[in-house]
């Protein structure tokens with residue numbers, strides 16, 4: 001985290017990918033890069049290398065720091081387009097989050113974008129209705145309507161992360177398709193984890209019948 005008192009926005013993306021992985025990151029500071037995360041890091045470095053740019057009434061900012069004191073979050077936006085009118089008044093903000101891989105509908109990325117948007121709205125006092133996720137490999141934008149549902153899920157995610165910090169407990173996880181791509185697979189042992197969880201549930205259920 002950049003500031004100890006604020007939650008990093010990138011954790012929200014992890015949280016909606018897997019709560020257990022978020023627990024590992026927060027409480028045990030564990031991170032392992034694998035082929036998927038390393039490729040993403042390299043592609044992000046290329047995106048961030050462009051710096052600030054002015055194109056007519058549009059200003060582009062890359063790796064732009066954002067924060068919201070009211071939500072308790074902070075982080076960086078990959079790419080933002082700021083639009084100004086003739087009197088140089090800011091009229092529109094359009095955030096874009098870059099992701100590697102092919103275009104897909106991933107909730108965790110949409111939550112990350114929504115959290116960035118909510119920070120920008122607080123800072124610039126402007127309403128933002130839309131942003132995009134740009135998939136580097138397919139070179140396509142996936143447009144995201146920043147609606148009430150995404151905003152509520154973002155708030156729930158922030159609360160969930162605060163709960164993990166407060167309880168100091170790594171949540172249990174369930175083995176699923178996405179575990180195959182998770183860089184924490186070896187540490188997590190998700191199949192065993194699921195067995196333990198089922199086993200514990202059976203014991204609790206057996207005890208309740210006594």
Ligand code: SF4
Nearest residue numbers: 018021173179182188
């Ligand atoms: S291996 Fe699966 S359950 Fe474990 S942290 Fe990764 S995604 Fe979560």
